[in-house]
Amino acid sequence: MRPNYPSGKDLLSADAVSRFDLDDIIARAERHLHEEELEKAGLPLPEQPPAPRRRPKVIATLFDQRSTRTRLGFQTAAARLGHQSIDAYDTDRSRMGTDTGESIEDHIHTVELYSDVLIVRSHMEDMPYRVGRLSYLPVINAGNGADEHPTQALVDIFAIRQMRGAIENLSIALSSDSRARFAISFVKMLRLSPPKRFTLCCLPDTPLNPAMREAMTVLADLGTQVGLVHDIRHTLDHDVLSIQMQDMSKFAHASLGNEAVDKEKESEPFTLTARKVLDARSDTLILNPLPRFSELDTSCDSLPNAGYFRQVQLSVPMRMAILERMLLGIPWTGQVEDFRPSSGG
């Protein structure tokens, strides 16, 4: 189902990112974070060497799924870099891909001539890949159906490194539906700095998503101690717990307009409360991609463990780093490594 990966210009999957790329993107994010901290402290920013005049850049978002956070996050990152965003998919105004609207091909070939990078979120898994093949511009996958969400994975990796240090020294748990797109991207991304231990907390009676199983096998082959648990309490001895709702599939497939999703209550074993954290005397760092549902009780917010709002804050310099790198035309080199074995075998 996954089409051939178009080229190093796009960030469509965690596969695109090599260790080299990750180090570069984190160094860029740290620089932007440092400037934010200087500014908040009222200190002057480091002067930059005189640069040649540049035309302001234009970031185009094409989202056919609802999003507050990811859309605003990229708009903010663009604004902080001095660029502007255009909303190239507006359900009220455009008719892209509908019977009376223009074809996706024509729309992409137009929007690419107006902008410098395309950010795609879609309920259709193949949409970012289609856009990546159609356009000569760099394309970012901001979530595609039940496939991947690589920029959120980069945010989490950055958050863990900022708050707990080198991932190689850590035990990391993930409570999630194994089909969730963020979860898949996150575990794939961990291959670049395999943790000592990785534990997936998921429903006992649901088969593991094949993509998740493969990503966990890759980790095991790299020396990570990989495990499965079915109760959130069994993750509270880890250094980090990234927690999501257990049944994301309805969300992942919902498109704009037909999204009457019930906020079902998580069953008790998958709900994190302050009580559970305190009972376990746990110092596990808690991450959550937000918006949260019932999986993460607000009683956790006042715990020192709560890392999820700091995580939101760190998402801005990380998204700035991603945009900056791609606007400079620096290719992602991960795909080359990953595909060489199978194409050579």
Place this chain on the structure above:
Amino acid sequence: MRPNYPSGKDLLSADAVSRFDLDDIIARAERHLHEEELEKAGLPLPEQPPAPRRRPKVIATLFDQRSTRTRLGFQTAAARLGHQSIDAYDTDRSRMGTDTGESIEDHIHTVELYSDVLIVRSHMEDMPYRVGRLSYLPVINAGNGADEHPTQALVDIFAIRQMRGAIENLSIALSSDSRARFAISFVKMLRLSPPKRFTLCCLPDTPLNPAMREAMTVLADLGTQVGLVHDIRHTLDHDVLSIQMQDMSKFAHASLGNEAVDKEKESEPFTLTARKVLDARSDTLILNPLPRFSELDTSCDSLPNAGYFRQVQLSVPMRMAILERMLLGIPWTGQVEDFRPSSGG
């Protein structure tokens, strides 16, 4: 009902503004207006001393009530200052505060990490106060239910000073529902430079809103000659008349989507026409927050008295001044004065 005022960082009520703050904000607005006038005359702007590099700022609007003017006004003010705006409440795309959406707390804690100032308009009176308490960012109340609308009051104060000079020398009339949020903020703000005379023109059979009665009592205590009339013709001997529709309550409480508000005709005593102005040989300056309804007949537009479009023009430098001051982190000092007596009593 009014919660404890959070801190000097926010502009939620006319109470927040001291005379010192008012002088500062008007000086800033005058500087921006001066630059606008230089530019329109084709003259060079005064050079600024070399400043350290700064990251562009992000202004977040959270409006759950319809607004054209206030939203565009702040967007324009941000753009003129070189900043960008993000629309952090989009009825079509976000689900904040709904059953299936995220909580207001989580939403604010996210948006504050993306931006530098929050502008809130809500049909819920406590919303800007909630946001002000939740966030470490400066928060602007751009209208909350039937409570206040302090930035519009600052616009009117600035307009009067630009067009008629020091308010202490003037007689000022206000034709309005005494429950209108702008009206309350305006009369409260007048305490900072009490006019010689203040007259409220309102329906004869409606009890005065307590907040309005208190604000008028404050003016009377400061030496202003305070009066009530029930016919617009009895305001035409004043230096200034700020006129609004008489029944604003339906508007003030309407939220996005359920706003089938009839544009009821004002009854004749509260409708201003050119005929009435000419018959009174009046040179009263006429202000109106716009959009107008039937209270202000378009026949007035060609009178030299009409000040309401100049008022719109002056709203831009005033909103620039407000944003500039708050982005610099300068606190509002009015609250301290106002609260000292009662907390000390």
Place this chain on the structure above:
Amino acid sequence: MRPNYPSGKDLLSADAVSRFDLDDIIARAERHLHEEELEKAGLPLPEQPPAPRRRPKVIATLFDQRSTRTRLGFQTAAARLGHQSIDAYDTDRSRMGTDTGESIEDHIHTVELYSDVLIVRSHMEDMPYRVGRLSYLPVINAGNGADEHPTQALVDIFAIRQMRGAIENLSIALSSDSRARFAISFVKMLRLSPPKRFTLCCLPDTPLNPAMREAMTVLADLGTQVGLVHDIRHTLDHDVLSIQMQDMSKFAHASLGNEAVDKEKESEPFTLTARKVLDARSDTLILNPLPRFSELDTSCDSLPNAGYFRQVQLSVPMRMAILERMLLGIPWTGQVEDFRPSSGG
């Protein structure tokens, strides 16, 4: 029906543009295109002489008709120039011109005080003219009912010159409903550099739109060999073919919200396919304003004749040139020439 043309400040019709204006606007567009090309090649942009400080400009769009391309095109052009856009007509949020909303007069008098140029698209033919008379700001007609679309005509003229050279040496065909607003603006604009030959391809049984007939008569008077054909194959010996759907009237009159337009199939004689181009051994440059409907088969996309995506690319520097010229306050001088004969007669 056409009101008196307000002044040289507005670009409402192809009539506004003189040959002098056209040369200026094309020189500006070529400069912006050159900078785009330098940037794509990684070369430094030419340094600009030190300029006095300027306030960022604000571009206001007032569109009551659906548009993806024109709206995004102007937003992009504004962003590339370092300016920002505000959307001053939002069907969801504003109530301009409705029973409960404010009058168009009040709305324009407000928006003009927030911005530096107004861009109007409307299903009402007189709307841009009304706005032009109401406002002291420069106004751009981005399509008004079945009247004109002069900026698209400028894009086409620029595209032809870039891809085929001086128009005076060319034969140009236009396949279009003679009532289409772009078509009328395009043929009017051709008077500024009359081609050797001009051919309209249209339905045989439909009377020629009077405005089109007049524009073609002007071309004939200037020495162009003017003709009519009723089959697209009879245009394939021309240097250029600009092709549109034959029945645009439903689109031209559709307003936001009531636009259930069927994408009717063009009848065979008006549909261009790669087969027809190859059979004719034609090297005709094919232009299309996009979005296309059935008139232009995607089989044409891989032909060397296909110029329509390059045309989209060229639309950005042309829109930048239009905004730049009007923000500088340079008047359009075409109207003077055109109106002098009749007003002097």
